[in-house]
Amino acid sequence: MPERAFDRVTHLAARLFGAPIALISLVDQDRQWFKACLGLDTRQTDRSLSFCAHTILGDGVMVIPDARQDPRFAGNALVTGEPFIRFYAGAPLVTPDGFKLGSLCVIDPQPRAAFSAEDQAALTDLAGMVVSELELRFTKRELETEAQGRAQMVRFLRETQAVNEALLGVSTLTQLDLPPQDTAAFAIELIAQAGQVDWAALAAVEAGGSSALNMWNVTPAGEAFSDLMPRHLPPGQGVVWSVAQGVEARYERQYAALPDASEAVVQAGAQAIAWLPLGTYGEQSLVMIFAVLRPEARWSARQRELFEAAANVMRQAMSMRELTRQASVSAHTDLLTGLGNRRAFLEDAEVPSGQLGVVDVDGLKGVNDTQGQAAGDELLRVFGGALRDGCPPGGAAYRIGGDEFALLLPGGDRGALEGWVAGAVAAVHAAGFPEAGASFGAAHWPGGAEDHAAALQLADHRLYEQKRSRTPSR
Numbered sequence: 001m002p003e004r005a006f007d008r009v010t011h012l013a014a015r016l017f018g019a020p021i022a023l024i025s026l027v028d029q030d031r032q033w034f035k036a037c038l039g040l041d042t043r044q045t046d047r048s049l050s051f052c053a054h055t056i057l058g059d060g061v062m063v064i065p066d067a068r069q070d071p072r073f074a075g076n077a078l079v080t081g082e083p084f085i086r087f088y089a090g091a092p093l094v095t096p097d098g099f100k101l102g103s104l105c106v107i108d109p110q111p112r113a114a115f116s117a118e119d120q121a122a123l124t125d126l127a128g129m130v131v132s133e134l135e136l137r138f139t140k141r142e143l144e145t146e147a148q149g150r151a152q153m154v155r156f157l158r159e160t161q162a163v164n165e166a167l168l169g170v171s172t173l174t175q176l177d178l179p180p181q182d183t184a185a186f187a188i189e190l191i192a193q194a195g196q197v198d199w200a201a202l203a204a205v206e207a208g209g210s211s212a213l214n215m216w217n218v219t220p221a222g223e224a225f226s227d228l229m230p231r232h233l234p235p236g237q238g239v240v241w242s243v244a245q246g247v248e249a250r251y252e253r254q255y256a257a258l259p260d261a262s263e264a265v266v267q268a269g270a271q272a273i274a275w276l277p278l279g280t281y282g283e284q285s286l287v288m289i290f291a292v293l294r295p296e297a298r299w300s301a302r303q304r305e306l307f308e309a310a311a312n313v314m315r316q317a318m319s320m321r322e323l324t325r326q327a328s329v330s331a332h333t334d335l336l337t338g339l340g341n342r343r344a345f346l347e348d349a350e351v352p353s354g355q356l357g358v359v360d361v362d363g364l365k366g367v368n369d370t371q372g373q374a375a376g377d378e379l380l381r382v383f384g385g386a387l388r389d390g391c392p393p394g395g396a397a398y399r400i401g402g403d404e405f406a407l408l409l410p411g412g413d414r415g416a417l418e419g420w421v422a423g424a425v426a427a428v429h430a431a432g433f434p435e436a437g438a439s440f441g442a443a444h445w446p447g448g449a450e451d452h453a454a455a456l457q458l459a460d461h462r463l464y465e466q467k468r469s470r471t472p473s474r
Contacts, residue, residue: 055091061090062089064088126342184286188200225293230268253272331343358442359404359440391420
């Protein structure tokens with residue numbers, strides 16, 4: 001079944017390299033099949049006919065200028081017959097652990113004399129986008145498996161109607177696209193009602209101490225208790241600190257008798273208190289807290305079952321959502337500069353109107369040749385950081401290739417784009433790269449171009465016109 005994200009990559013590759021055929025090919029023991037296919041009617045071929053099976057044997061882009069002149073492919077049925085392959089360029093799809101799944105390739109029935117290093121780098125970047133998309137789908141499958149496990153847990157723990165309703169409510173909350181704090185806050189209110197407690201809270205523990213993010217007064221006794229409870233405890237004070245560092249729940253009947261009790265909490269009238277860790281998200285560890293304020297109160301098996309089942313569901317769901325968020329951020333971020341990558345740029349550019357600029361860093365090769373790759377990377381980091389720090393309101397900067405950056409702005413003020421680039425050039429000069437500069441092309445849509453894709457092509461064209469017509473400004 002066609003998938004839009006992969007189809008977009010093949011369409012982009014075809015436009016970028018002027019090729020009538022572009023494929024995302026996955027190779028197994030006996031065949032290659034196409035995750036996305038532009039320009040061919042078939043969805044798979046035997047591995048014996050596969051050019052991509054040869055691509056995954058190497059570490060970089062495989063380029064075949066004319067397949068008729070290559071002894072490996074001269075007799076291949078795809079060369080002697082439809083689609084009459086002549087030119088082929090393929091980049092392997094390599095997972096983070098080094099496993100090669102297949103390739104992203106462009107094909108032309110006409111031979112070509114060359115496929116430049118810049119072209120190979122761009123094709124490799126597009127292949128990386130494909131791998132990132134495949135990784136996201138793997139994470140989604142893990143989430144679906146986890147959701148099935150949560151559903152089984154909920155069914156197993158349906159001992160009473162109150163527990164059943166609370167857990168179903170918590171499970172529903174975890175399906176929503178909410179930040180961890182919001183998920184926990186809504187869920188704790190449900191659990192507190194079903195668990196027949198007097199008071200509940202969501203606490204955040206971090207380097208500066210612990211703070212009550214939310215409190216719920218379930219009974220009048222809980223309201224009086226809440227009025228006296230401290231909103232913040234210093235680092236290391238109170239049971240909540242030790243619970244946040246571990247994974248086990250803790251239940252106490254007589255809080256005041258504990259050696260690690262907080263005097264402020266004791267004075268508020270604490271009796272039986274339960275603490276359940278929910279995991280760490282960013283710099284905060286979340287803990288949900290329940291209190292029963294009747295003297296000689298005990299924690300029942302039903303209450304413990306409810307609290308721990310709900311905490312497990314919340315912890316798993318919030319952790320998986322955080323992993324998914326991190327995976328999404330990683331898939332949209334250039335690791336060297338911290339800017340958005342080509343994928344982020346293409347997604348963000350899908351708006352009705354805007355202005356974009358395409359920028360090449362001039363002088364990078366000279367820095368690499370004379371000062372080494374590390375210096376070249378530093379030049380790119382400085383340039384990217386200057387684009388980020390100098391970004392006009394509403395704008396965004398991206399690294400979309402080896403030395404190529406893209407800029408997005410609302411409106412049509414070309415002067416703002418030019419000033420933005422000039423500021424980045426000044427920053428790299430100040431950082432010790434006086435020979436570096438930038439070539440620049442810009443376009444806007446609608447008006448200048450039909451849409452963002454046409455604007456990108458026009459900006460690229462203007463950039464290379466500038467390169468041909470003059471020495472880039474320093």
